[in-house]
Amino acid sequence: DAEITQSPRHKITETGRQVTLACHQTWNHNNMFWYRQDLGHGLRLIHYSYGVQDTNKGEVSDGYSVSRSNTEDLPLTLESAASSQTSVYFCASSPTVGYGYTFGSGTRLTVV
């Protein structure tokens, strides 16, 4: 069955370190997204991609970057982790604009 997987499930890192969260989907979806979920703020869009080599900033993109070298993967990199980036991160995919989203199980990141 097609799926979208995130790794790791849990991560603890130190302030200032570079961290990469993985997202891999086997739906062959063109569109992929990264959200973060925080109490009091709900789910907010970080970055998104509409296809290979395409990346775009969302509403909370500062301190994050993504790259899309193939259809299946959209890794999220925190260039220099900050305590404000402690959050739960969700990856999602959809075939194209106008279709529903499928979400991964999330990565809980703690920056100490």
Next chain:
Amino acid sequence: KQEVTQIPAALSVPEGENLVLNCSFTDSAIYNLQWFRQDPGKGLTSLLLIQSSQREQTSGRLNASLDKSSGRSTLYIAASQPGDSATYLCAASWGKLQFGAGTQVVVTP
């Protein structure tokens, strides 16, 4: 600004009652609206997707309506069960999904 609002933030009902969850959005030019369920510490499970051309969608005990002109969607859950306890999220797509803050539901036995 395109925003999604869910009221109330929390709801408690006795088992067997029907649940009514409300969602409002500011711009009627949506592609679609999607309802999700989230259990504590878990990911998002898609419940229903309503395209902008549709008025409602149904799946088992769940029914979601969409009124674009008034900027509203309602999720109905019939004959609630304790297993329906979760947070329900509404999200509208104007190209990308924009989420409401969610309604936390508790169904008491």
